[in-house]
Structure formats: C-alpha cells, structure tokens
Amino acid sequence: MGSEAVPVWLVDLWVEDNAGCLKEPFSPAVVACETGVDLGRALRRCLELVLDGRLELVWEMFCPACFCKWRKAGPDISCPSCGKVLSFHDVYLLFSVTPEYRKHVAEHRSKRIVFSYSRTLRRAGK
Numbered sequence: 623m624g625s626e627a628v629p630v631w632l633v634d635l636w637v638e639d640n641a642g643c644l645k646e647p648f649s650p651a652v653v654a655c656e657t658g659v660d661l662g663r664a665l666r667r668c669l670e671l672v673l674d675g676r677l678e679l680v681w682e683m684f685c686p687a688c689f690c691k692w693r694k695a696g697p698d699i700s701c702p703s704c705g706k707v708l709s710f711h712d713v714y715l716l717f718s719v720t721p722e723y724r725k726h727v728a729e730h731r732s733k734r735i736v737f738s739y740s741r742t743l744r745r746a747g748k
C-alpha cells in the first residue's frame with residue numbers, strides 16, 4: 623500500500639486534535655510522520671491551511687557560520703548576528719496554529735463535550 627492511499631485530510635484532523643497543545647511552531651515533517659501522509663502532500667496541505675487562516679507560517683533560520691538560530695514571520699537572507707548570506711538549506715518552514723483557530727477549536731471542543739455529557743445524562747434517565 624503506497625502513501626498515496628493515506629487521505630490528506632488526516633492533516634486537518636491532526637491540526638485540530640493538536641491545536642490546543644501546539645504552543646511551539648511545528649515542522650511539516652512531524653505531521654507527515656504522525657499522519658502517514660507523505661511530506662510533499664502534508665506540506666502542501668499545511669500551506670492551504672495557512673490560506674484558510676488555521677495556520678500561520680514561521681520561518682526558522684540557522685546560521686552555519688555562527689550557529690545562531692532565530693524565527694520570524696518572513697525569511698531573512700542574511701544572519702543578523704554575523705551577516706553571513708544564508709542559502710535555502712539554512713531556512714526551514716514551520717507552522718503555528720493561529721490564535722483564532724486555537725480559540726475556535728477550544729470552544730467547539732468544549733461544546734461537544736458538554737453536548738455529549740448532557741446526552742449521557744439523558745440516556746442515564748434524566
């Protein structure tokens with residue numbers, strides 16, 4: 623069974639499931655590994671979720687000359703510490719959950735829990 627058989631919407635579910643606990647930006651490689659969706663499709667889906675407003679891009683840069691590491695909303699082309707011009711090998715694309723989406727998931731999830739709790743009470747007889 624090839625990885626093409628793994629549905630790409632598992633990425634959406636993974637993001638929703640983890641929205642509450644993802645405080646740090648995450649790598650698309652982690653999503654690919656945990657969902658079984660191959661890296662190319664997981665990355666593309668994460669980029670689509672950026673357009674949807676569920677995720678935002680975080681650029682992580684690593685300077686091979688002075689070994690400093692930093693994150694920004696956009697990529698730097700040179701190291702702010704030593705001035706070395708970075709290559710694309712030194713830049714990593716990460717994603718973080720937008721505060722709006724995290725809030726939505728938190729509210730949606732708690733409603734769902736309340737709903738199923740009230741249903742459980744009803745089933746138990748009032």
Ligand SMILES: [Zn+2]
Pocket residue numbers: 685686687688689690701702703704705706
């Ligand atoms: Zn540097």
